[in-house]
Amino acid sequence: MSALALSMENVISLCIGEPDLDTPSHIIEAASKALRAGFTHYAPSGGLLELKEAVARRYSNATGLEYGPENVIITTGTTQGLLHSFLGVLNPGDEVLVPDPYYPNYLGQFHIAGIKAVTVPVSEDNGFRLQAGDLEKAITPATKAVLLNSPNNPTGAVLEREDLEKISEIVKRYDLTVISDEVYDSIIYDDLSYCSMAQIPGMQDRVIVHNGFSKTYAMTGWRLGYIVAPSKYVEQSVYLQEGLISCAPTFTQVAAAAALNGSQACVAEMVAIYTRRRTIVLDGLNDIPGVSCCRTGGAFYAFPNISSFGKSSEDFAIDLLKKDKVATVPGSYFGKNGEGHLRLSFAASDEDLAEAIRRIRKYVLENC
Numbered sequence: 460m461s462a463l464a465l466s467m468e469n470v471i472s473l474c475i476g477e478p479d480l481d482t483p484s485h486i487i488e489a490a491s492k493a494l495r496a497g498f499t500h501y502a503p504s505g506g507l508l509e510l511k512e513a514v515a516r517r518y519s520n521a522t523g524l525e526y527g528p529e530n531v532i533i534t535t536g537t538t539q540g541l542l543h544s545f546l547g548v549l550n551p552g553d554e555v556l557v558p559d560p561y562y563p564n565y566l567g568q569f570h571i572a573g574i575k576a577v578t579v580p581v582s583e584d585n586g587f588r589l590q591a592g593d594l595e596k597a598i599t600p601a602t603k604a605v606l607l608n609s610p611n612n613p614t615g616a617v618l619e620r621e622d623l624e625k626i627s628e629i630v631k632r633y634d635l636t637v638i639s640d641e642v643y644d645s646i647i648y649d650d651l652s653y654c655s656m657a658q659i660p661g662m663q664d665r666v667i668v669h670n671g672f673s674k675t676y677a678m679t680g681w682r683l684g685y686i687v688a689p690s691k692y693v694e695q696s697v698y699l700q701e702g703l704i705s706c707a708p709t710f711t712q713v714a715a716a717a718a719l720n721g722s723q724a725c726v727a728e729m730v731a732i733y734t735r736r737r738t739i740v741l742d743g744l745n746d747i748p749g750v751s752c753c754r755t756g757g758a759f760y761a762f763p764n765i766s767s768f769g770k771s772s773e774d775f776a777i778d779l780l781k782k783d784k785v786a787t788v789p790g791s792y793f794g795k796n797g798e799g800h801l802r803l804s805f806a807a808s809d810e811d812l813a814e815a816i817r818r819i820r821k822y823v824l825e826n827c
Contacts, residue, residue, distance in 0.1 A: 460776060464786035471815045472786040473803040476612060476760070478677040480732070480806075483725040486676060489717035493710040502709040504701040505693070506533025506685070510712045513719040514685050518668070522658045529690045532700055533707045533715075537642045537671035537684035538564060543703060544638050544667050544686065545572040547696050553603040555638070558589045560762075560790065560797035562612045562640070577602070580796045583764065586753055587616035591625035598629075604636040607656060610643040610757025613793045613802040617647065617756035620654045627659040637666045642684070643758040645675040645726055648734055651756050657687075664689050674758075675726055676718045681711050733759050736805040736812055743816030744803075747823050759806045762790065766799030768827040776801055782826065783818040 511528035534540035551573030671684030790800030
């Protein structure tokens with residue numbers, strides 16, 4: 460969809476899951492100072508101690524759990540960290556349970572690792588939140604792990620503590636590992652508060668947390684993430700890290716430490732902007748005849764239901780792009796259960812979002 464949009468003029472693209480905001484200036488300055496100070500050489504494979512300590516402190520403060528640098532690995536983005544865990548925790552032929560809709564890049568990583576994805580449908584009726592009973596139905600003797608992504612891409616759903624408690628009982632009953640993608644954990648709306656699966660009693664030693672700096676600090680191009688996990692996992696995984704990437708870039712690690720150790724006002728400012736933009740998009744979509752959209756709890760996506768028009772999500776999205784120049788992502792690209800929906804990123808300017816909603820409305824009224 461992005462490639463098709465680039466071949467056309469006057470397109471408003473809401474495809475890419477990337478902040479349109481720039482990295483805060485104090486983080487850029489920290490990287491510049493690090494370069495001038497000679498942080499241009501290899502770092503330890505597991506990451507700079509300063510950054511590992513900052514990450515451990517962040518998760519200790521956020522969760523109330525004890526984490527130290529021995530629980531942290533610095534990765535080249537959350538995506539690489541996830542592949543790291545799929546290779547390090549699972550064996551070829553193992554099954555991992557994945558809520559559907561899901562972030563499609565997971566499937567490529569499963570293929571590389573030789574593991575099998577078993578999808579678990581989630582329903583718009585309960586806000587796309589994974590249900591423990593549905594999870595249990597999908598378990599087989601080959602099931603070794605559950606992949607959680609909350610806040611979710613593409614739906615924006617946030618698993619609440621009650622959801623996690625019920626899921627944790629299934630995880631413990633079947634002796635599973637939880638691989639938790641928490642990269643949107645700082646982008647939460649309304650009265651929701653973030654809860655990691657690691658916070659649920661008895662779960663810390665079963666959970667491998669993945670996070671990064673791309674979404675929280677608008678640092679997508681910096682390619683820096685981290686894993687927070689039991690020390691026994693980290694001790695062995697450093698060897699895998701050495702074989703995969705040697706180490707994450709050194710000067711960007713210094714900048715990331717500055718991001719975590721400095722004022723978090725920039726994060727609050729970004730979330731306030733996304734909150735305003737969410738209102739523009741959700742109110743606008745729900746005002747279009749035949750379109751309905753669940754309230755996004757986190758991340759910066761809307762996942763409107765367009766099934767009433769009787770078109771596949773791909774046909775709808777391509778026709779919308781060609782006729783009214785708005786690029787979205789078909790829900791079917793996120794799994795079987797995403798059909799009948801579109802994903803729209805509202806990490807775009809207020810003006811572009813308002814114009815995109817106007818164009819979508821025009822398209823619906825003229826073609827549906």
